[in-house]
Amino acid sequence: MATNVTLFSAWRRVLKRELILAYRQRNDIITPLIFFIIVISLFPLGVGPEPEMLRTIAPGVIWVAALLATLLSLSRLFSNELHDGTLEQLLLSPQPASVLVSAKIFSHWLTTGLPLVFISPLLAISLDMPFNAVIYTTLTLLLGTPILSLIGAVGAALTLGLRGGGVLLALLILPLYIPVLILATGAIIATSNAFPADAQLSLLGAYLIVAAIFAPWISSYSLRISLD
Amino acid sequence: MLQANALAAERGGQQLFSDISFQLEAGALLHVSGNNGSGKTTLLRMLSGLTLPAEGEIVWQDQSIESNRDDFNKDLLYIGHRHGMHSDLSAIENLALSCRQVSHRAVIFSALEEVGLGHDCDKPLRLLSQGQQRRVALARLLLEPSKLWVLDEPLAALDVAAVEWFSQQLIQHLENDGMAIITTHQEARFISHVSINVVLS
Numbered sequence: 001m002a003t004n005v006t007l008f009s010a011w012r013r014v015l016k017r018e019l020i021l022a023y024r025q026r027n028d029i030i031t032p033l034i035f036f037i038i039v040i041s042l043f044p045l046g047v048g049p050e051p052e053m054l055r056t057i058a059p060g061v062i063w064v065a066a067l068l069a070t071l072l073s074l075s076r077l078f079s080n081e082l083h084d085g086t087l088e089q090l091l092l093s094p095q096p097a098s099v100l101v102s103a104k105i106f107s108h109w110l111t112t113g114l115p116l117v118f119i120s121p122l123l124a125i126s127l128d129m130p131f132n133a134v135i136y137t138t139l140t141l142l143l144g145t146p147i148l149s150l151i152g153a154v155g156a157a158l159t160l161g162l163r164g165g166g167v168l169l170a171l172l173i174l175p176l177y178i179p180v181l182i183l184a185t186g187a188i189i190a191t192s193n194a195f196p197a198d199a200q201l202s203l204l205g206a207y208l209i210v211a212a213i214f215a216p217w218i219s220s221y222s223l224r225i226s227l228d
Numbered sequence: 229m230l231q232a233n234a235l236a237a238e239r240g241g242q243q244l245f246s247d248i249s250f251q252l253e254a255g256a257l258l259h260v261s262g263n264n265g266s267g268k269t270t271l272l273r274m275l276s277g278l279t280l281p282a283e284g285e286i287v288w289q290d291q292s293i294e295s296n297r298d299d300f301n302k303d304l305l306y307i308g309h310r311h312g313m314h315s316d317l318s319a320i321e322n323l324a325l326s327c328r329q330v331s332h333r334a335v336i337f338s339a340l341e342e343v344g345l346g347h348d349c350d351k352p353l354r355l356l357s358q359g360q361q362r363r364v365a366l367a368r369l370l371l372e373p374s375k376l377w378v379l380d381e382p383l384a385a386l387d388v389a390a391v392e393w394f395s396q397q398l399i400q401h402l403e404n405d406g407m408a409i410i411t412t413h414q415e416a417r418f419i420s421h422v423s424i425n426v427v428l429s
Binding site for chain 2: 005009010013014024084095096100
């Protein structure tokens with residue numbers, strides 16, 4: 001009657017479930033994107049519309065806004081699942097929990113990080129970035145936002161169910177986001193000054209690989225502790 | 229065979245229970261009773277591997293469940309206080325996207341029909357009543373053949389007909405050499421099949 005679910009098919013089932021849920025809860029999903037757009041468009045109002053100034057601060061503004069937008073979305077990553085008991089069921093699945101958690105993280109990136117990547121060229125142009133820098137802004141976001149989701153998942157798992165978890169999450173996660181911020185903005189600034197940015201991009205890629213290997217595993221372990 | 233050796237639990241520095249030992253053979257039903265706050269849910273979560281015992285060990289088929297989690301999870305069906313279903317997904321979606329079994333849509337539908345949810349199987353779960361949501365969770369008993377059932381208050385919010393249906397399923401499960409661990413405050417037919425009683429005080 002019923003047959004076992006293979007590891008890959010379980011991964012796909014979790015991803016599909018997450019994407020359907022994201023679609024049904026799309027108001028929550030769109031919040032980080034709106035936040036990202038609003039924060040970036042506030043800067044010209046605050047610091048004045050001189051193109052020279054905007055061009056200088058643009059990489060930092062876009063990337064800090066991306067960090068905060070991701071942070072905003074993280075508390076939701078596991079909290080609904082905690083309350084309806086599906087997180088317990090995830091940990092009791094016959095498949096390794098880390099693999100299933102990685103599907104959740106991937107879906108978080110698809111619904112939070114990827115929209116930021118798509119909208120970023122428009123925002124970069126609005127801050128008067130040169131063409132090269134626009135490309136690199138998008139490229140660094142494409143490499144960097146998965147890192148934000150991966151590391152963020154560890155923080156979300158660790159602070160799950162704690163009172164005041166939101167502040168703790170920021171304190172825990174932002175220091176780990178700093179290397180991403182430095183490397184990404186460094187790469188954008190280097191290209192706008194016509195220097196090569198290969199070193200920063202390679203390091204960003206290395207950080208992504210390390211995070212992709214360890215973060216799902218650490219998150220699932222943290223979830224076990226949080227649910228204990 | 230499920231074996232518990234001298235289990236103890238603590239919460240907030242206070243001992244909830246200690247020295248709980250038992251052996252559950254195939255076809256046996258374990259009933260955990262005790263007052264509110266005596267640690268029934270904690271014991272059940274411990275037996276399903278969600279909570280680590282403060283002391284003692286749980287052994288499934290001669291292996292500690294901690295060291296052999298994925299294999300133990302294959303044999304385990306745990307339904308807790310929380311239904312373990314996404315409230316924004318329908319009953320069909322919840323069961324069809326489970327990581328525990330691959331069932332044809334028709335099989336899932338007939339299971340839902342059996343628990344009395346044929347009509348509402350496409351509605352998001354949050355639109356259903358507590359009792360109906362509980363029935364969806366219990367439909368897993370039909371879809372996921374597992375040796376060990378760990379059920380925390382499965383009868384909460386169920387009506388008389390559903391309680392009777394559940395008793396039938398449980399007795400059949402035991403006759404097929406299944407094992408079950410259950411807590412309940414309600415009277416039901418399966419109580420006469422209880423082979424071990426653990427009373428927490």
